[in-house]
Amino acid sequence: MSFASIDFICFFIIVLCVSALMERKLPPRSKEIFLLLASYFFYGYWDWRFCFLLLFVTTASYFTARFSDKKAVYCLGLITPLAVLGFFKYFNFFVSSGAKLFGSDFTALKIILPVGISFYTFQALSYVIDVHRGKMQVEKNFIKLAFYISFFPQLVAGPIVRASDFLPQLYEKDRQVSVENVRAGIQIFAFGLFKKIVLADHLSVFVDDVYGKPAAFNWATLLLAVLAYSMQIYFDFSGYSDMAIGCAKCLGYDFKKNFNLPYIAENVTDFWRRWHISLSTWLKEYLYIPLGGNRKGTVRMYLNLFLTMLLGGLWHGANWTFVVWGGLHGLVLCLDKLIGRRKKGAAERIFSAAFTFIFVSFMWIFFRSETFSKAWTVLRGIVTLQNGISQPFVWVFVSVFILLIATIAATVKAKKSGADRTEGFYPTLDLTTVPGLTLFFIAIGLIVGLAYTGENPFVYFQF
Amino acid sequence: MNSTRIKNFFAILCKIMISGLIAFAVLTLICCLYYNLPVHSEDKDGAADYKWKPGMFYSRGTEGFAAGRINNDGFNDPFDYKEGMEISTLVMGSSQMEAFNVGQKESTAAQLGQLMKDKTVYNIGVSGHNLLTCVCNLEKALEKYRPSDCVVIETGNIRYSVEDLTAALEGTLPEITARAGGILGLLQRNQYLRLLYMQLSNYKDGAADNADTDTAPEKTEAADPALNGELLDKLMKKVSAAAAPYGIKVIIVYHPEISIAPDGGFTADTDAEALEVFKKSCAENGVVFSDMTEPFRNAYLRDSTLPYGFTNTSVGKGHLNKYGHAMVAEELYKLISEVN
Numbered sequence: 001m002s003f004a005s006i007d008f009i010c011f012f013i014i015v016l017c018v019s020a021l022m023e024r025k026l027p028p029r030s031k032e033i034f035l036l037l038a039s040y041f042f043y044g045y046w047d048w049r050f051c052f053l054l055l056f057v058t059t060a061s062y063f064t065a066r067f068s069d070k071k072a073v074y075c076l077g078l079i080t081p082l083a084v085l086g087f088f089k090y091f092n093f094f095v096s097s098g099a100k101l102f103g104s105d106f107t108a109l110k111i112i113l114p115v116g117i118s119f120y121t122f123q124a125l126s127y128v129i130d131v132h133r134g135k136m137q138v139e140k141n142f143i144k145l146a147f148y149i150s151f152f153p154q155l156v157a158g159p160i161v162r163a164s165d166f167l168p169q170l171y172e173k174d175r176q177v178s179v180e181n182v183r184a185g186i187q188i189f190a191f192g193l194f195k196k197i198v199l200a201d202h203l204s205v206f207v208d209d210v211y212g213k214p215a216a217f218n219w220a221t222l223l224l225a226v227l228a229y230s231m232q233i234y235f236d237f238s239g240y241s242d243m244a245i246g247c248a249k250c251l252g253y254d255f256k257k258n259f260n261l262p263y264i265a266e267n268v269t270d271f272w273r274r275w276h277i278s279l280s281t282w283l284k285e286y287l288y289i290p291l292g293g294n295r296k297g298t299v300r301m302y303l304n305l306f307l308t309m310l311l312g313g314l315w316h317g318a319n320w321t322f323v324v325w326g327g328l329h330g331l332v333l334c335l336d337k338l339i340g341r342r343k344k345g346a347a348e349r350i351f352s353a354a355f356t357f358i359f360v361s362f363m364w365i366f367f368r369s370e371t372f373s374k375a376w377t378v379l380r381g382i383v384t385l386q387n388g389i390s391q392p393f394v395w396v397f398v399s400v401f402i403l404l405i406a407t408i409a410a411t412v413k414a415k416k417s418g419a420d421r422t423e424g425f426y427p428t429l430d431l432t433t434v435p436g437l438t439l440f441f442i443a444i445g446l447i448v449g450l451a452y453t454g455e456n457p458f459v460y461f462q463f
Numbered sequence: 464m465n466s467t468r469i470k471n472f473f474a475i476l477c478k479i480m481i482s483g484l485i486a487f488a489v490l491t492l493i494c495c496l497y498y499n500l501p502v503h504s505e506d507k508d509g510a511a512d513y514k515w516k517p518g519m520f521y522s523r524g525t526e527g528f529a530a531g532r533i534n535n536d537g538f539n540d541p542f543d544y545k546e547g548m549e550i551s552t553l554v555m556g557s558s559q560m561e562a563f564n565v566g567q568k569e570s571t572a573a574q575l576g577q578l579m580k581d582k583t584v585y586n587i588g589v590s591g592h593n594l595l596t597c598v599c600n601l602e603k604a605l606e607k608y609r610p611s612d613c614v615v616i617e618t619g620n621i622r623y624s625v626e627d628l629t630a631a632l633e634g635t636l637p638e639i640t641a642r643a644g645g646i647l648g649l650l651q652r653n654q655y656l657r658l659l660y661m662q663l664s665n666y667k668d669g670a671a672d673n674a675d676t677d678t679a680p681e682k683t684e685a686a687d688p689a690l691n692g693e694l695l696d697k698l699m700k701k702v703s704a705a706a707a708p709y710g711i712k713v714i715i716v717y718h719p720e721i722s723i724a725p726d727g728g729f730t731a732d733t734d735a736e737a738l739e740v741f742k743k744s745c746a747e748n749g750v751v752f753s754d755m756t757e758p759f760r761n762a763y764l765r766d767s768t769l770p771y772g773f774t775n776t777s778v779g780k781g782h783l784n785k786y787g788h789a790m791v792a793e794e795l796y797k798l799i800s801e802v803n
Contacts, residue, residue, distance in 0.1 A: 006666075202775075209778045216727035218767065388727060389767045394775045434482050441486030449490065449498075449658045453665035 001045040003243040004197045011042065016250055020177035032147050032170065035251070042152040043116075050114040057081050058146045061124040065139070068132040077128035081121035088117055093318030116156030118315055122282055123149050127163035129286055136164045144170050153247035157240050159258040159278035166253070175252040183431045185250030187440065191426055192242025194447050199399050200236035201452035203228050206393040211368055214377040218388040222381045224396055229368050230361040231399040234262065237276065261424040263360070264407055266344070266352040268332045271360055283312050305337065306330035316367070321375060325366040332359065487655065494654035497524045498661070500563070501533050502651055509603035511589045512596060512639040514538055525661070526781055527564035527773035538587050541567040551582035552799065553610040555597040556617030559718070559783050560588025564773065569785040571617070574792035579799070582612070591639045594618040594715070595631040598698060601705045612803055613712040615795060621717055621741040622734060628694040632701065692740045699748035712802045715745060716791060718755040721771065721779055729763045731756040753798055758790045
């Protein structure tokens with residue numbers, strides 16, 4: 001069930017109404033049980049068999065975290081989600097890569113990749129590690145832990161919510177379906193919906209065309225497709241995150257921001273502080289720092305950084321193109337650390353942001369291409385000024401324009417408030433007034449009217 | 464306490480209703496420019512199953528960007544129809560000939576008219592009118608418009624099912640309803656509701672080209688071309704018989720769907736066997752057949768120009784773009800010059 005579907009809208013309205021009713025008429029525990037069941041229904045709607053996998057990961061985390069002071073149990077708590085992830089996502093990849101290396105035949109197993117497996121296994125891991133580190137207490141209530149891991153807004157495509165951020169919310173009494181929460185939540189949801197079904201999905205038409213047959217297009221169109229994919233993946237994934245944040249908000253829970261205007265980043269380090277924040281924070285906390293972080297000398301720090309990004313790339317998909325994408329980001333992050341920081345003037349900052357955007361956009365070529373040969377065809381086509389079909393796809397310009405407006409608005413807001421850093425924000429309206437409601441209805445009307453109606457799943461569902 | 468609650472409830476309800484109405488009006492205004500298709504109307508002369516309300520302004524931004532005015536006769540021509548006007552070529556066909564996706568002067572008929580200079584080319588192409596529908600309407604269309612040189616029928620399909628061919632021959636082919644009356648007739652007068660209707664239909668069909676149900680390009684049907692040979696022969700006889708009293712030629716112009724291979728190669732999605740059967744039927748019955756496959760291929764190989772698709776839709780798919788219309792017009796011009 002995709003957020004951008006009529007099925008989900010119906011499901012969510014029912015869940016919202018029943019939750020509101022339960023909060024008022026039944027004990028608090030009942031809402032959690034209901035939302036847990038709703039989340040399993042949401043997950044099972046895609047394939048009910050994998051509900052058992054989700055339950056297994058949850059149960060394993062629940063028990064291992066309770067005895068995580070014992071090294072063997074703690075290791076088991078780490079190995080279980082990693083083994084699940086490793087088998088479903090990477091088994092064929094590693095075995096086939098190994099077979100290729102040794103020149104032997106390998107017939108891939110028919111393994112279905114469970115939706116959202118990378119997200120909920122990471123959440124389970126973060127819980128076990130945080131308990132072991134003493135950063136949070138063991139959650140003795142199985143329902144609460146299961147609810148945290150399976151909560152439907154973040155279940156299939158993130159953000160990767162940390163247990164220490166979410167579980168305490170389940171003990172706060174004011175976490176309710178209130179008019180204020182719904183007003184804020186539906187606006188954030190609508191904002192994400194616009195990004196996804198109007199911008200990202202229209203862009204996907206062009207991106208799929210060009211990346212499907214890069215040899216057929218001229219260099220300018222290839223370059224436009226590179227730009228289009230940068231826009232598509234941002235609007236797709238940040239749109240999904242916004243929808244998740246909006247849904248959770250309606251139900252009374254808060255998720256942290258997952259994207260913060262990443263394309264205005266002045267360097268790659270800044271980019272990773274703004275892009276998929278929940279993943280980069282997770283990788284830093286649970287991978288980079290345990291590897292030694294910057295505590296074991298300069299060389300080791302660079303190596304840790306590079307390894308973290310390499311594994312971060314692999315997390316996105318079982319393909320060498322993702323590994324290369326992560327590795328290249330890792331290299332540039334090391335370079336960025338090597339160069340260091342200094343105060344820059346306005347023009348220099350704009351130049352840095354443009355340069356970072358160009359780098360990030362070109363790296364997306366490896367991320368988007370199924371094979372290296374396709375990535376190479378795209379790159380070669382641009383460099384050699386290839387001739388071919390010209391397609392100045394209008395939605396690319398529309399998307400860039402909208403992103404520019406959003407960036408300008410955020411910059412003006414930051415200037416006005418005297419903030420050092422430009423932060424993204426949700427343009428929320430006052431829905432208690434006629435002008436606010438009118439604008440909201442117009443926005444909803446435009447989203448429905450301009451939506452792309454073909455089939456197009458969220459990009460991050462595959463991860 | 465209760466009365467305050469009731470008052471508050473009604474105040475909120477009023478706000479929602481007022482805001483909803485204003486928003487609806489604004490959205491309708493936006494759609495006047497973005498998606499403003501004309502309203503269906505009945506064609507009492509029977510030249511088409513339905514036509515558009517005369518004199519209406521239309522615009523479309525969902526597949527290509529185009530705007531224009533329906534002529535006084537209810538068709539998409541850049542000039543008005545005058546009773547008894549001398550028409551040299553009559554163009555019939557589907558949404559491809561109707562050409563709501565390109566400028567009025569960029570349609571096949573308009574470009575053919577420009578090439579033929581002092582002669583009038585009149586276009587009565589309407590969405591949903593496939594070859595069989597056009598053949599069924601041919602007699603009445605010729606009776607009304609009496610072209611002096613030829614009639615062109617456009618098709619994107621050369622394979623029809625036995626049922627459809629039989630129905631076309633027996634005159635029992637279901638008529639495309641005008642939907643001018645009733646709730647549908649009323650609803651289509653509001654542009655925003657019409658856009659929602661298109662969105663919903665496309666969503667249900669999983670359609671990706673943003674073509675509305677009225678104007679979606681014709682889809683090829685699977686059929687047995689060997690068996691269709693006989694029926695096609697009868698169909699072409701019917702076409703020739705309809706044209707004979709006027710002493711004019713009938714040209715069927717076929718434009719295949721195309722696809723571009725990952726290596727950049729060009730492929731026309733035509734069933735070679737069906738094409739041969741169709742060509743033979745046309746030739747044996749004095750119907751001129753024009754196949755756009757080669758002109759399309761040549762244009763692609765020459766300068767990578769594709770006949771279909773727009774800057775806001777998938778590459779090479781959907782309706783004919785201005786280049787596609789120009790290619791068809793040029794081919795028709797060559798053929799008409801040869802025929803006459």
